[in-house]
Amino acid sequence: GENVEQHPSTLSVQEGDSAVIKCTYSDSASNYFPWYKQELGKRPQLIIDIRSNVGEKKDQRIAVTLNKTAKHFSLHITETQPEDSAVYFCAAGRNAGNMLTFGGGTRLMVKP
Amino acid sequence: KAGVTQTPRYLIKTRGQQVTLSCSPISGHRSVSWYQQTPGQGLQFLFEYFSETQRNKGNFPGRFSGRQFSNSRSEMNVSTLELGDSALYLCASSSSGADTQYFGPGTRLTVL
Numbered sequence: 091g092e093n094v095e096q097h098p099s100t101l102s103v104q105e106g107d108s109a110v111i112k113c114t115y116s117d118s119a120s121n122y123f124p125w126y127k128q129e130l131g132k133r134p135q136l137i138i139d140i141r142s143n144v145g146e147k148k149d150q151r152i153a154v155t156l157n158k159t160a161k162h163f164s165l166h167i168t169e170t171q172p173e174d175s176a177v178y179f180c181a182a183g184r185n186a187g188n189m190l191t192f193g194g195g196t197r198l199m200v201k202p
Numbered sequence: 203k204a205g206v207t208q209t210p211r212y213l214i215k216t217r218g219q220q221v222t223l224s225c226s227p228i229s230g231h232r233s234v235s236w237y238q239q240t241p242g243q244g245l246q247f248l249f250e251y252f253s254e255t256q257r258n259k260g261n262f263p264g265r266f267s268g269r270q271f272s273n274s275r276s277e278m279n280v281s282t283l284e285l286g287d288s289a290l291y292l293c294a295s296s297s298s299g300a301d302t303q304y305f306g307p308g309t310r311l312t313v314l
Contacts, residue, residue: 091261124302124303126305132307133292133305133306133307133308134245134292134305135305136302136303136304139302179244179245181245188233188235188250188252188257188258189235189247189250189258189260190235190237190245190247190303191247192237192244192245192246193244194244195244195245
């Protein structure tokens with residue numbers, strides 16, 4: 091089955107700096123890669139996703155890149171703000187969501 | 203549209219008991235997936251239902267089961283509870299299963 095590894099497990103940055111979280115996946119058939127943000131005590135919320143026919147996608151301060159050959163994808167957050175502090179999960183799946191395999195999560199702390 | 207809802211939000215059970223959790227998807231969504239979230243194992247896929255049929259299943263024992271009703275509401279059942287079943291159980295809905303998944307707030311199950 092699919093295996094998703096996520097690094098780093100914790101990340102501390104100063105407000106205004108950029109943050110990068112990286113994930114690798116094992117199943118070359120995976121074609122959908124969402125990123126979720128989970129604040130303490132709350133549900134995971136989708137922040138951005140990318141499908142395998144696209145190499146990069148951007149939404150304001152958030153961008154995701156995908157390298158299908160190397161089977162890795164990354165989340166980039168620019169100009170970080172304290173409210174970006176949360177746990178971020180990457181995931182991989184087929185057919186855009188039937189069954190997602192999640193990475194272990196990254197706890198991002200943005201220091202004011 | 204109203205978001206995904208889950209009931210109850212909190213449950214305390216003892217070992218050996220069984221429990222039923224409920225999930226109401228976003229109106230019009232026909233796919234419901236269930237995930238278990240624990241600090242040690244992270245987010246793990248349990249199963250997915252689409253049009254009242256189980257379409258995908260994760261690597262969980264047969265004590266974990268589910269069903270979906272004609273109105274797309276879904277229930278999951280855990281029989282013969284074990285201490286290790288303590289977790290946050292999240293459901294997620296999508297329109298067809300080939301689309302973005304939206305999570306509910308989860309049911310926090312504690313097994314004593």
